[in-house]
Amino acid sequence: KNNLLRVKRCSQIMGRAESDEMSAAQIFYPCMQCADIFFLKADICQLGMDQRKVNMLAREYCDLTKPKIKNKPIILSHHMMPGLKQGQEKMSKSDPDSAIFMEDTEQEVRRKIKKAFCPEMIVEGNPCLDYTKTIVFPKLGKVTVQRKEEFGGDVVYETYEQLEKEFVDGQLHPGDLKVALASCINKILQPVREHFEQNEEAKKILAKVRKYKVSR
Numbered sequence: 001k002n003n004l005l006r007v008k009r010c011s012q013i014m015g016r017a018e019s020d021e022m023s024a025a026q027i028f029y030p031c032m033q034c035a036d037i038f039f040l041k042a043d044i045c046q047l048g049m050d051q052r053k054v055n056m057l058a059r060e061y062c063d064l065t066k067p068k069i070k071n072k073p074i075i076l077s078h079h080m081m082p083g084l085k086q087g088q089e090k091m092s093k094s095d096p097d098s099a100i101f102m103e104d105t106e107q108e109v110r111r112k113i114k115k116a117f118c119p120e121m122i123v124e125g126n127p128c129l130d131y132t133k134t135i136v137f138p139k140l141g142k143v144t145v146q147r148k149e150e151f152g153g154d155v156v157y158e159t160y161e162q163l164e165k166e167f168v169d170g171q172l173h174p175g176d177l178k179v180a181l182a183s184c185i186n187k188i189l190q191p192v193r194e195h196f197e198q199n200e201e202a203k204k205i206l207a208k209v210r211k212y213k214v215s216r
Helices: 004-008 024-039 049-064 106-115 127-140 160-168 174-198 200-211
Strands: 044-048 074-078 143-145 155-157
Touching (some): 004 024, 049 074, 106 174, 127 160, 160 174
Parallel strands (some): 044 074
Antiparallel strands (some): 143 155
């Protein structure tokens, strides 16, 4: 029912622009992803903003098909987390160091955050600040930075705006921010780790997921 131009507008899900020359496979991909929604009988589609167009394609299909599908999938489009490396607009499943995963150990979280791109006094394109703003403050409500007295002593940030201002002013060093961020993320992930360690069914699911991890 939809024409080629409408499908091509979904090309951003593959990191492509509408004007790019695309192969037949790339044109079929949005249609296949759209079909997945119906084959899975998904009531709610919770995906990043980059997937919104294909999700809306699915909703449009509900009106175009005969008979019409009354219960359209509910679309929840959320903020896309950037990759942890410089220039990564979003996380990548094929690059384990580009993101924090739910099953990451404390050591893995600290290592990834330590290596993360975090330019001094710069907000734009800074994944560490994005993680702090989008994940940490909404979940924990504050960020505690621990440092020696000679470097300013400990400080507790009650709002993201306060933290960002001191970072931009040079009062909060990237190294100190990274240590605090890693600590906060590990605190958030700890209940998840315990669930996968203690729940037998969860253990099986995690083991199965790890088998399918993409590697390059």
